[in-house]
Amino acid sequence: MAKVVTMGEIMLRLSTPGNEKFIQADEFDVCYGGGEANVAVSLANYGHDAEFVTKVPDNPIGECAVAALRKMNVKTDNIAKGGERLGIYFLESGASMRASNVVYDRAHSSISTAEAADFDFDKIFDGADWFHFTGITPAVSDAAAELTEEALKAAKAKGVKVSVDLNFRKKLWSSEKAQKVMSNLMQYVDVCIGNEEDAEKVLGFKPGATDVTSGDLELAGYEDIFKQMVEKFNFEYVISSLRVSHSASDNGWSACIYSRDTKEFYHSKEYRVHPIVDRVGGGDSFAGGTICGFVDGKNFKDALEFGVAASALKHTIPGDFNLVSRADVENLVGGDGSGRVQR
Known part of the structure; x- marks a missing residue:
């Protein structure tokens, strides 16, 4: 069992019923x-021994957020208390050709004003095997960006493997600022995860003629930019999820990976996810599944396949969290996608 630390913002999600x-x-x-x-x-x-680090307000809503994590067996011992409020996001789930829509209400949230002094990173990373963050946290505020870098420095000082999901959010910051801040943070990263928009908006790499809206994935373009990213940032692995949006309810889902050491490019199996119950958290479930594969000791191809299968299943579950079991994922990786009733 590996110890994995993640750090960022947990939010209250308010979503419209149905569609x-x-x-x-x-x-x-x-x-x-x-x-x-x-x-x-x-x-x-x-x-795995998973711990989440954040700052939440010292009020009942903050406690509810922490309780939601504890219910899922996530360790919360090092969550700081204070600040004004918990961030909120409103979700309108799309269907067919109507896209989903997210409205943020997260200004002045507790994590946006958090400082390194709020956390004992030496204690947090003691015995840790892996640290994961995303491009969302540095986008929340300049203070959160500084906090992220301090956490990264502490993790690397302890010899912890680091992964990032680039996760560009245009409602939080511009591509220009994202590239300035995130390019600096990449010096601490071993495993870089993102999709085609993230690679372009956050790091300035565009994968050839790929057009996810038409379903045209030019894999050679991904391999080319992965090599460029490895050359520039010395990532051990570069990974991209590949979502082909036939509609809001119907997606093709796969991923690809490039290994710095073996110089191999690999494209996973593709799943047709239809109908989609909830795609929010799909990328996070992919990151979580792929990290699980790595800390389990799987080779990079098998780790990727585990991540893709895990995230395909997440699309069938309402809410942000992926609640499928390890056995569910392994069954799908093994080829059982029948959806038959288990008796």
Whole structure:
């Protein structure tokens, strides 16, 4: 069992019931989630020692967010308390050709004002095997970007493997600022995860003629930019999820990876996910599954296949968290995607 630490913002999610638009909703469904928190839940669910680090307000809503993590067996001992509020995001789930829509209400959230002094990183990373963060946290505020770098320095001082999910959020910052901040943080990263938009907006690499809306994935373009990214940042692995959006309810889902040491490029099996129940958290479940594969000791191809299968299954589950079991993922990797009733 590996110790994996993730750090970021956990938020209150308010989503419209079913596929209602905001203007139709008389009530919202409530759950909690956030990129790094979702990864921690996946890893805890697969049996690893997962810990989530953040700052939440010292009030009942903050306690509810922490309780949601504890319920999933995520360790919360080093979560700081304080600040003004918990961030909120509103979700309107799309269907067919109507896209989903997210509205953020996270200004002045507790994590946005957190400082390194709020955390004992020497203690947090003691005995840790892996640290994961995303591009969302540095985008929240300049203070959060500084906090992220301090955490990365502490992790590397302890010899901890580091992964990032680039996760560009245009509603939080510009591509220009993302590239300035994130390019600096890449010096600490061993495993880089992202999709085609992330690679372009966050690091300035565009994978050839790929057009996910038309379903045209030019894999040679991905291999080319992966090699460039390895050359520039010395990543051990570069990984991209590949989502082909036939509609909001119907996606093709696969991934590819490039190994610095073996110089191999590998494309996973593709799953047709239809109908999609909830795609929010799909990328986080992919990151969590792939990290699980690595810390399990799988080779990079098998780790990728585990991550892709895990995230394909997540699309069938409402809420941010991926609640499938390790056995569920292994069955799908093994070829059982029948969906037959288990008796």
